[in-house]
Amino acid sequence: xxxxxxxxxxxxxxxxxxxxxxPLLSCKGIVEGVENSNFLLHTQNDTYILTLxxxxxxxxxxPFFFGLxxxxxxxxxxxxxxxxxxxxxxxSRLAGRPAAMITFLEGVxxxxxxxxxxxxxxxxxxxxxxxxxxxxxxxxxxxxxNSWRSxxxxxxxGADTFFMNLSAEIDQELDKLESLWPADLPVGxxxxxxxxxxxxxxxxxxxxxxxxxxxxxDALAYDIAICLNAWCFEKDGSFNLTKSSAMxxxxxxxxxxxxxxxxxxxxxxxGAAMRFFLTRLYDWFFVPENDLVIKKNPMEYLKKLRFFxxxxxxxxLGISMI
Amino acid sequence: xxxxxxxxxxxxxxxxxxxxxxPLLSCKGIVEGVENSNFLLHTQNDTYILTLxxxxxxxxxxPFFFGLxxxxxxxxxxxxxxxxxxxxxxxSRLAGRPAAMITFLEGVxxxxxxxxxxxxxxxxxxxxxxxxxxxxxxxxxxxxxNSWRSxxxxxxxGADTFFMNLSAEIDQELDKLESLWPADLPVGxxxxxxxxxxxxxxxxxxxxxxxxxxxxxDALAYDIAICLNAWCFEKDGSFNLTKSSAMxxxxxxxxxxxxxxxxxxxxxxxGAAMRFFLTRLYDWFFVPENDLVIKKNPMEYLKKLRFFxxxxxxxxLGISMI
Numbered sequence: 026x027x028x029x030x031x032x033x034x035x036x037x038x039x040x041x042x043x044x045x046x047x048p049l050l051s052c053k054g055i056v057e058g059v060e061n062s063n064f065l066l067h068t069q070n071d072t073y074i075l076t077l078x079x080x081x082x083x084x085x086x087x088p089f090f091f092g093l094x095x096x097x098x099x100x101x102x103x104x105x106x107x108x109x110x111x112x113x114x115x116x117s118r119l120a121g122r123p124a125a126m127i128t129f130l131e132g133v134x135x136x137x138x139x140x141x142x143x144x145x146x147x148x149x150x151x152x153x154x155x156x157x158x159x160x161x162x163x164x165x166x167x168x169x170x171n172s173w174r175s176x177x178x179x180x181x182x183g184a185d186t187f188f189m190n191l192s193a194e195i196d197q198e199l200d201k202l203e204s205l206w207p208a209d210l211p212v213g214x215x216x217x218x219x220x221x222x223x224x225x226x227x228x229x230x231x232x233x234x235x236x237x238x239x240x241x242x243d244a245l246a247y248d249i250a251i252c253l254n255a256w257c258f259e260k261d262g263s264f265n266l267t268k269s270s271a272m273x274x275x276x277x278x279x280x281x282x283x284x285x286x287x288x289x290x291x292x293x294x295x296g297a298a299m300r301f302f303l304t305r306l307y308d309w310f311f312v313p314e315n316d317l318v319i320k321k322n323p324m325e326y327l328k329k330l331r332f333f334x335x336x337x338x339x340x341x342l343g344i345s346m347i
Numbered sequence: 348x349x350x351x352x353x354x355x356x357x358x359x360x361x362x363x364x365x366x367x368x369x370p371l372l373s374c375k376g377i378v379e380g381v382e383n384s385n386f387l388l389h390t391q392n393d394t395y396i397l398t399l400x401x402x403x404x405x406x407x408x409x410p411f412f413f414g415l416x417x418x419x420x421x422x423x424x425x426x427x428x429x430x431x432x433x434x435x436x437x438x439s440r441l442a443g444r445p446a447a448m449i450t451f452l453e454g455v456x457x458x459x460x461x462x463x464x465x466x467x468x469x470x471x472x473x474x475x476x477x478x479x480x481x482x483x484x485x486x487x488x489x490x491x492x493n494s495w496r497s498x499x500x501x502x503x504x505g506a507d508t509f510f511m512n513l514s515a516e517i518d519q520e521l522d523k524l525e526s527l528w529p530a531d532l533p534v535g536x537x538x539x540x541x542x543x544x545x546x547x548x549x550x551x552x553x554x555x556x557x558x559x560x561x562x563x564x565d566a567l568a569y570d571i572a573i574c575l576n577a578w579c580f581e582k583d584g585s586f587n588l589t590k591s592s593a594m595x596x597x598x599x600x601x602x603x604x605x606x607x608x609x610x611x612x613x614x615x616x617x618g619a620a621m622r623f624f625l626t627r628l629y630d631w632f633f634v635p636e637n638d639l640v641i642k643k644n645p646m647e648y649l650k651k652l653r654f655f656x657x658x659x660x661x662x663x664l665g666i667s668m669i
Contacts (some may be wrong), residue, residue: 032456034548050453050549053387054378065375065387067453068393131372131389135353227372228355 030062030077034121040119043110044126046070057134057222060238062122065129072129073108077122084123089164090237091125092191093157093214096323100151100156102106103233105130111279119278121183132225132232143256143268145231146224147275150252153234154245155280157214166217168242168300170206174199176303183310189325198330203224215248216240220255246286248294249276253342254301262328269344278295279343287339287346294342295333352384352399354442364442365432366448368392379456379544382560384444394451395430399444403575407440408446411486412559413447415479415536415623422478425555427452454547454554464580467553468546469597472538472574475556476567477525477602479536488539488563492528498625505632510646511538520652524618529566529611537570539563542577568608571598572615575622575664576592576651584650592665599666600608609661609668617655619658624648 031054032040041049047070055063062077078084091107098106105127107115115265152279184191216223218239225232248273257269265311276282282290305323312320336342353376354362363371369392374568377385384399400406413429420428426448429437457464489580499517538545540561547554571594579591598604604612627645636643658664 031458034455037455048549049455051451052455053375055375055387056378064474065377070390130371133356133359133371133374137357225373229369255612311364 030079030120030122032064033076036120037162040124041068042118043112043117044108045111046108046126066126073128074105074127075124077119077124079122082123084116084162087125088125089162090240091140092162092253093160093240094127094237095240096160097153097156098115102153102156102239103130105233105235106288129138130225130233130235134222134224135226138221138256140265140267140271141229142231143270144275145226146219146231146252146256147249147272148275149231149234150219151276151279152247153216154213154248160214162240166215166243168217168239168298168304170202171308173299173303174203176307180303180306182308184306187309187317190326191327197315198295198299198334201297202292205292207285207292208295209242210244210286211248211283213245213253214240215243215245216251217248217251219244219248219252232274244286244293245291246278246282246290247297249273250290250297251283251300253294253327254297258329258332262325264332266341266343268335273342273344282344282345287344290339290342291333291336294336295330298326298330298333299310302330352400352442352444352555354386357621358442359520363390363440363627364448365434365439366430367433368395368430368448368481371569381400382602385462385549388448390568391459391493395447396427396451397446399440399441399446399450399472401407401444404445405666407439408486409445409447411484412562413437413617414450414484415482415562416559418473419478421659425452427555427557434478437516449515452547452557456546460543460578460590462587462589462593463551464548466523466593467548468541468574468578469552469571469594469599470601471553472541472570473598473601475498475538476535476570482536486563488537488565489567490539490561490564490626491620492524495621495625496525500631500633502625506628509631510649512523513649520621520656522608524614524621527614529607529614532566532608532611533605534564537565537567537573539565539570541570541574566608566615567602568604568612569615569619571604571616572612572619575612575616576619576648580651580654584647586654588663588665595666604666606668609666610667612661612664613655613658617652620648620655626651 027039037052050067050069055065057063060081061079064075066073066075069239081129094104094106097104108126108128110114116122116123172325177199181192216237221235224234252272253269256272257265259265302323303323305326308322309320339346359374369390372389372391375387377387379385382403383401386397388395388397416426416428419426430448430450432439433438438445440446464665483637501515540558545558546556574594575591578594579587581587624645625647627643631642631645661668
């Protein structure tokens, strides 16, 4: 849920006059995107997304994200492309915030993913990993395993009040994840937030990926672990093995997983669940009630974490060791 | 701030299959419209607005609103037109709610209206009143002077806690408005909510009117009174006489005001301020905090009411008696 910042017509027309995109026809604040204010613009030339970056995005990271989108688009990954202003810059300022224009992608995000959608997601994730291999800029994952303890320390005091005996379980779990986390998996560019609302489909066909603002350099298999969390559970909390199997098979069709990646996948999935549990818990405690954010229940991800904790081998996720 | 209801792709595609609008390309929840959930749809044919009507709109009133839009559009007023489904119906159901599709209007609503915008608003308001004259359906104003006392009674208990000595002032004011309210002014179709976010401009040119869901039969001059409240005050609360003068002159260029309408205009403006004060006060007390509505401060309209209360003659609003 977004649009935190409104823009006056004077500010907007002055901003748009620095682009070659034709006269403005309409500008609607849209609901998608949790972190930023997004506007759908019709101009006489085309349709665009205008984004104002709110405080969670660090302005100095924007060149990485835009460079990446440009790079991936050049490699055939369908994703938004940054629009350069007349002076060649991509990041500008509007209403006191960093702002940028990107191309608009048609497509609808899937509220009820099917097995076939999950297969397509696996395939496009692998394509993204391959396409990112020769991207030269680097960006550390600020929400990697190294960051979880400090996130947890900020929430720990409040946690037991809200959720019974949570502290002991999370303490133990973090000990485990930190000690077992693999250091030598294949790394590269990962999307790191490939949830259903960031993948568009037209009918059954995947039509594009959006929202690269969590993209970073990390273990490629960790990106798969995030997608297992994001796509393969049903609304009732059950894990759909047919979906995970299709996703992993879609992935491997494009890029084979090493045996080390397969061995560690259950642990990575447990870690990915921890990451979303902790950021949701943090928001639960620290994001003011009156912001226009629908707070997501952290417990959903604690349940996913518990599911992945009891997985003994990767075959239980729907893929067998070779 | 809207989109209360999300729609799954299955529901949406089943809904859209009953229309001749071409394959769906995208569907974005938009932030505009306080009362309903609005989606901007791109299809291969065109761009549309899909609206789900939430609880504040009575489904049985929808045929009046759509009939009116169709009628006004036929008379040259640029406003959204309802899209009929293949079976000819205009109101259907989606996600358990009444739903309808209307044409999309290009244009931008003005955050900082100028004198010239106010003149255009006056002119289009008069055109709307003239165009509505032969519309056959009727709809009473459920927020007319007759409704204010009961709205106030629901808020009265809480009011003094929040705003000092409010009760005595509003009690007196309602006595005055009820006793002085004119019964014999020219009546007809009024928009009744023609705030800046409901009028679109392309550059300096007015490009259309939207949101007819408060439209009703009432005194035409009361619609002007609403626009004086909505358009002619500056952010600091001061009344801009140049803007009101331009608006009234724009109106009279299209439709002359009777001397009775002119005499009562200050009182009508005071009543219009009361109407928005009371509905905002009601929302302040009774709309749950966690709904996605930005509550508007009722005091803004109490201040406007106090301004109009000290007006002695219509010339102080920028128009002279003939």
